[in-house]
Amino acid sequence: MNSRNNIKSAYGAEKSKKFSSFGEQLSAIYNMEKPGGLPDERLANLVSGAGEGVATDGGYLVQTDFVMDLKENVYEEHPLLTKITRIPLSAGSNSLIINGINENSRADGSRWGGIQAYWESEAAEIAKSKPKFEQCKLTLNKLAGICYATDELLEDAPALGEVIKTGFSDEFSFNIADKVLYGTGEKQPLGIFNSGALVIIPKEDGQTELLTVENIVKMLAACYDKKGKAEWYINQELLPSLMTMKIGDIPIYLPEGSIAGVPHGTLLGKPVNFIEQASEPGHKGDILLADMSQYVIAEKAGIKATESIHVRFIYDETAFRFVYRLDGKPMLTKAVTPYKGSQPVSPFVTLEARVTENAETE
Numbered sequence: 001m002n003s004r005n006n007i008k009s010a011y012g013a014e015k016s017k018k019f020s021s022f023g024e025q026l027s028a029i030y031n032m033e034k035p036g037g038l039p040d041e042r043l044a045n046l047v048s049g050a051g052e053g054v055a056t057d058g059g060y061l062v063q064t065d066f067v068m069d070l071k072e073n074v075y076e077e078h079p080l081l082t083k084i085t086r087i088p089l090s091a092g093s094n095s096l097i098i099n100g101i102n103e104n105s106r107a108d109g110s111r112w113g114g115i116q117a118y119w120e121s122e123a124a125e126i127a128k129s130k131p132k133f134e135q136c137k138l139t140l141n142k143l144a145g146i147c148y149a150t151d152e153l154l155e156d157a158p159a160l161g162e163v164i165k166t167g168f169s170d171e172f173s174f175n176i177a178d179k180v181l182y183g184t185g186e187k188q189p190l191g192i193f194n195s196g197a198l199v200i201i202p203k204e205d206g207q208t209e210l211l212t213v214e215n216i217v218k219m220l221a222a223c224y225d226k227k228g229k230a231e232w233y234i235n236q237e238l239l240p241s242l243m244t245m246k247i248g249d250i251p252i253y254l255p256e257g258s259i260a261g262v263p264h265g266t267l268l269g270k271p272v273n274f275i276e277q278a279s280e281p282g283h284k285g286d287i288l289l290a291d292m293s294q295y296v297i298a299e300k301a302g303i304k305a306t307e308s309i310h311v312r313f314i315y316d317e318t319a320f321r322f323v324y325r326l327d328g329k330p331m332l333t334k335a336v337t338p339y340k341g342s343q344p345v346s347p348f349v350t351l352e353a354r355v356t357e358n359a360e361t362e
Contacts, residue, residue, distance in 0.1 A: 022066045023161025029307045062303045077173035079273035083292035095139040096298040138298040140325040151316040189328035197332040199346040211241040224345040231271040235278035235286040282355035294347035297328035
């Protein structure tokens, strides 16, 4: 295998400092690492540093502009991820601490964690109050994926780049969205459904339907949507239930295209997104009302790529591995008690399971 320390001297100034396409860079990595392969000066500045892996020095970083394109594709692929808050970390950091207000109640003396204003007489001493803070710590975890490319595909750089970019983006997007919902917080993001900030609305007494108008109205009432950004994330199999729901004679669900200029359906005025990650109909998590801007992801800027011609050698395939480091969790740790009323509110609201254990096993 060629030494990267000799790339520049062996290749001189014959090559541009940048690759013109993602596929071209992947082809260069392949050609660099195969027996007898030629060094490429453009890879010299993209070595990820010492470390274990297929390549002698731990692999190559994806070129900066391709990294941005890949990462944006990952987040734009999924409606749940387009709305989250993303914070990039600097090169020397692997964690982030966010200082936030510890506000779990809107009652007097609890707003902003303890700030309170008083009506006082002239020249009277003003009572003291102060905010209370809490910290949200995010420590990077590793998400890795492998794509295989045939030798025939490797000969066509544009096709190689498009196939791997599409497959990589789709799989990472799916996986991140799944963990944003169901992650345990151990070596992966903390998911909404495992967070103390989640509000679960009970089903109606004697409810036998998968979904009722009352369920939807109560979910909306429990949503802490200060900026009006909350949207619905629903299992598509609930669509028949949505289509028949009315308050009086007025439908509460308006499908896509039913209102001029609206590119998506709405449920009680909030956009509807049908997602694969939603739970099975009748189970907790099959419908979620969420302001996803209240979920934060800390991410590393670079995506590392390594390559192996050995993993699938007898199949004439080359393996490209991509590693992306990130962590995520809801900004709130608990639901918020309203100023007046008893129903806790949150940016994340779901519905209790409506199927019994017996029904699940039948």
